[in-house]
Amino acid sequence: MTTPEYSPGLEGVIATETSVSYLDVDIEQILVRGYDLIELAQNLCYTDVAYLVIYGELPTPSQAKAFCDRLVAEAEVPDELYQLFEMMPKSTVAMDALRTGLSFLAGYENPELLHDNSHEANLEKGIKLLAQTPTLVVNSYRALNDMPIVRPNPDLPYMENFLYMVRGERPDAESLDAFDRIHICYIEHEMPNSTFAARVIASTLSDMYGAMVGAVASLKGPLHGGANEAAIEFLMDINGEGGPTHAEDYTMGKLERRERIMGFGHRVYMRKYDPRARFLMDYIPKLAERIPQGQDLSSIYSTVENVMYREKGLYPNTDYPIGLLYYLLGIPIPLYTPIFLASRTAGNVAHVLEQHDDNRLFRPRVIYSGGRGLKPPASPISP
Numbered sequence: 001m002t003t004p005e006y007s008p009g010l011e012g013v014i015a016t017e018t019s020v021s022y023l024d025v026d027i028e029q030i031l032v033r034g035y036d037l038i039e040l041a042q043n044l045c046y047t048d049v050a051y052l053v054i055y056g057e058l059p060t061p062s063q064a065k066a067f068c069d070r071l072v073a074e075a076e077v078p079d080e081l082y083q084l085f086e087m088m089p090k091s092t093v094a095m096d097a098l099r100t101g102l103s104f105l106a107g108y109e110n111p112e113l114l115h116d117n118s119h120e121a122n123l124e125k126g127i128k129l130l131a132q133t134p135t136l137v138v139n140s141y142r143a144l145n146d147m148p149i150v151r152p153n154p155d156l157p158y159m160e161n162f163l164y165m166v167r168g169e170r171p172d173a174e175s176l177d178a179f180d181r182i183h184i185c186y187i188e189h190e191m192p193n194s195t196f197a198a199r200v201i202a203s204t205l206s207d208m209y210g211a212m213v214g215a216v217a218s219l220k221g222p223l224h225g226g227a228n229e230a231a232i233e234f235l236m237d238i239n240g241e242g243g244p245t246h247a248e249d250y251t252m253g254k255l256e257r258r259e260r261i262m263g264f265g266h267r268v269y270m271r272k273y274d275p276r277a278r279f280l281m282d283y284i285p286k287l288a289e290r291i292p293q294g295q296d297l298s299s300i301y302s303t304v305e306n307v308m309y310r311e312k313g314l315y316p317n318t319d320y321p322i323g324l325l326y327y328l329l330g331i332p333i334p335l336y337t338p339i340f341l342a343s344r345t346a347g348n349v350a351h352v353l354e355q356h357d358d359n360r361l362f363r364p365r366v367i368y369s370g371g372r373g374l375k376p377p378a379s380p381i382s383p
C-alpha cells in the first residue's frame with residue numbers, strides 16, 4: 001500500500017464536499033450558499049442570513065417572519081440551566097460554562113428527537129439551538145459574575161433580545177446595527193477547526209447537540225475563536241503601557257520574542273486580506289467616539305496592523321477588528337468567543353445537516369513513528 005501524502009495540520013486537504021460555503025481566496029470572496037458574505041452583511045440582517053445558511057435559500061417575507069417568530073418563541077431554556085450556571089465554580093470561564101450548558105440542555109430534549117438524525121429532526125433541533133444559544137451564552141456569564149439573570153424578552157426580535165440580555169437594557173440602534181453585521185460576518189466560514197470538529201462528531205451518527213458541544217471546545221482555543229478576546233487584550237495591554245506612541249515598540253518586542261499576535265494570519269487566506277476584516281474596520285472610527293479610550297485604541301489598532309504587514313507580511317483576520325468593535329460596543333471581554341459561537345451556530349447546524357444527509361465516517365490514518373517488536377513481561381506490573 002502506498003503512503004498518501006502527509007500534510008501537517010491537514011493544510012490544503014479536502015475534507016468533504018459542501019454546498020454551504022467556500023473561501024474563494026483568489027478573488028478574496030467568501031461564498032455562502034452562492035452569495036458573497038460581505039454583500040449579505042451589507043444588505044440583510046442576521047436572521048435572514050441564518051435562514052439562508054440553514055435552509056440553502058433566502059426566505060420569502062412570510063418565511064422570514066415565521067423563522068424570526070420561532071427563534072423568539074423558543075429562546076427560553078429550562079430553569080435548571082440557570083441553576084446549573086449558578087452552581088458552577090466562579091472560576092469557570094464563559095466558554096466552558098457554555099459548553100457544559102449545551103451538553104446539559106441535551107438532557108431536556110425529547111429522547112426520540114435527540115437520536116433522530118433525519119433532516120427534519122435535525123432542523124427541529126438546530127433551530128431550537130439557534131434560538132437558545134444566546135440565552136445560554138449571556139446567562140452563563142451573568143451567573144458566573146454574580147450578575148442578575150436576564151431572561152429572553154419575548155417582545156424583542158432575536159438580535160435585539162441578544163444584545164438586551166448582554167447589556168441588561170434595550171440597545172440603541174447604532175449598537176444593534178453593528179452587532180447584527182458582526183454576527184453575519186461570523187455566521188459561516190467553510191471548514192474551520194470547529195466546523196470540522198462538529199462534522200467529525202456527526203459522522204459517527206452522534207447527535208446534533210454533541211456536535212455543537214465539540215464545536216464549542218474547539219472554538220475556545222486562541223488559535224481559533226479565542227483570538228477575538230486575545231486581540232483586544234493585546235490592544236488594552238499596549239494602551240495600559242504607554243498608549244499609542246508605545247504600540248510599535250510593544251509589537252516589535254513581541255515579534256522579536258517570536259510570540260504570536262492574535263488576530264493576524266490565517267491558514268487559508270495566508271497573505272491575503274480577510275474580506276470580513278476589511279468590511280468591519282470601517283465601523284471602528286464611528287464607534288471609537290463612544291468611549292473615552294476609543295481613539296487611542298483605534299490608533300494602536302492601526303499601528304499594530306502596519307507593523308504586522310511591514311515585519312511579517314501578515315494581514316488581520318476578522319477577530320482583530322471584532323475584538324475592538326465588541327469592546328467599543330461595551331460588551332464584556334469574556335463574552336466575545338461565546339458570542340462568536342452563537343453566531344456560528346447557524347453554520348454548524350447547516351454542516352451537521354449536510355453531514356447526516358450523506359454521511360461517511362471520518363477515519364483518517366497516521367504515519368507511525370513509534371517502536372515495533374517490543375514484548376510485554378509475562379505477568380502484570382501493577383500490584
Ligand code: CMC
Pocket residue numbers: 009192222223224225226227259260261262263264265266267268312314317318319
Ligand atoms: N503572529 C506572528 N506570526 C505569525 C502569526 C501571528 N498571528 N500567524 C502566523 N505567523 C507566522 C508564523 O510564526 C510562521 O512564521 P515562520 O514561518 O517564520 O515560523 C508563519 O507565519 C506561518 O505560521 P503557521 O503557524 O505555520 O500558520 P498556520 O496556517 O498553521 O496558522 C493561524 C494559522 C491562524 C493559527 C496563525 O496565523 C495564528 O496563530 N494566528 C493568530 C491566532 C488567530 O488570530 N487565530 C484566528 C484565526 S482566523 C478566525 C478563526 O478561525 O477563528
